[in-house]
Amino acid sequence: MKTSTLEHWEWKAQQAIAYARNHPFMDISLQKVADMLSVSKDNFSHKFAKLMGEPYLHFVKRSRLEAGIGYLRHSNFSISEISERCGYTNESFSKAIRGWFNASPTTIREVDYLPAELHTLEQTRIVTDSHQDYEEYFNMERTVDEKLPAFTLYYNILPGISDPVRGMVVYMDKYTEQLRTLIAAVKMDTPRIITGTLDVVPVTTYDRMMMYVGLLLPNIASNDQAHYRIMVEYHERFKLVDMQIPEGHYKKLEVPLSFSEAGLPMYKFINSNCREGNFKMRTNNFFISLPEPHRSEIFIPWQK
Numbered sequence: 001m002k003t004s005t006l007e008h009w010e011w012k013a014q015q016a017i018a019y020a021r022n023h024p025f026m027d028i029s030l031q032k033v034a035d036m037l038s039v040s041k042d043n044f045s046h047k048f049a050k051l052m053g054e055p056y057l058h059f060v061k062r063s064r065l066e067a068g069i070g071y072l073r074h075s076n077f078s079i080s081e082i083s084e085r086c087g088y089t090n091e092s093f094s095k096a097i098r099g100w101f102n103a104s105p106t107t108i109r110e111v112d113y114l115p116a117e118l119h120t121l122e123q124t125r126i127v128t129d130s131h132q133d134y135e136e137y138f139n140m141e142r143t144v145d146e147k148l149p150a151f152t153l154y155y156n157i158l159p160g161i162s163d164p165v166r167g168m169v170v171y172m173d174k175y176t177e178q179l180r181t182l183i184a185a186v187k188m189d190t191p192r193i194i195t196g197t198l199d200v201v202p203v204t205t206y207d208r209m210m211m212y213v214g215l216l217l218p219n220i221a222s223n224d225q226a227h228y229r230i231m232v233e234y235h236e237r238f239k240l241v242d243m244q245i246p247e248g249h250y251k252k253l254e255v256p257l258s259f260s261e262a263g264l265p266m267y268k269f270i271n272s273n274c275r276e277g278n279f280k281m282r283t284n285n286f287f288i289s290l291p292e293p294h295r296s297e298i299f300i301p302w303q304k
Contacts, residue, residue, distance in 0.1 A: 016056060028060055068086040074281040079106070119206055130263070130265070140273065142254075154242050168260075189218065192289045195288050214240075251279060253266075270286060281303065
């Protein structure tokens with residue numbers, strides 16, 4: 001594809017991914033998504049598969065099942081609740097889990113490591129050159145409980161098909177600078193630049209993970225004009241997609257590390273504490289706020 005055509009279809013693919021994430025309970029059809037994007041169904045199907053390495057409806061099915069497995073691993077929701085959250089019946093969820101892992105949801109909840117886990121951790125260690133767990137920073141005593149209001153997340157999925165963490169490291173400066181330009185141009189109240197993965201670590205295989213960077217903006221009256229201007233003036237210009245994040249409680253942990261230094265020990269901290277029962281997550285999506293180049297604020301959504 002020509003560069004302009006590639007950028008055009010990359011944004012279309014991101015919009016389709018965001019649509020699936022924003023409608024976890026909806027029956028999604030290729031025709032419905034193609035109509036939303038104002039493209040033909042066949043062209044969308046072909047371009048998405050070429051860009052993302054899998055058909056769109058396969059992506060939707062896979063990501064919903066992976067979300068369910070993430071809840072099994074890191075939450076204390078019942079299997080019935082998890083099935084419903086991911087658009088399954090209890091029976092169909094159990095059947096899908098057995099088809100993937102040849103094991104029951106209860107068994108998956110108890111295993112120490114999933115097949116993709118150790119590979120993902122090793123690849124992340126190699127890419128980020130991470131050799132420390134920073135136990136002096138990553139411990140429960142340093143966490144604080146914080147309730148955040150409802151937000152809109154305006155984000156870009158970072159380039160990096162097949163090597164997402166490397167893509168995150170390479171492209172982070174470019175995309176954060178774009179967001180800083182947006183913050184400087186539009187008056188807004190308490191914005192945060194954040195990064196994370198749209199997928200479930202360690203369920204999603206490393207090569208399928210999608211990292212993002214975005215602007216997290218509270219849905220409060222003082223930001224009404226900012227939300228409007230972003231959608232009208234910057235949404236297409238910066239190729240942004242958006243996601244609604246409801247209010248909720250978080251474990252917040254501040255560390256004197258860059259996002260790349262903090263990423264691997266952050267995952268180990270979250271995973272070990274969920275497995276040990278020190279806290280449980282209410283969603284799969286933790287994130288890192290980036291107030292300064294070498295300071296990170298980690299937010300873990302937890303079941304209070």
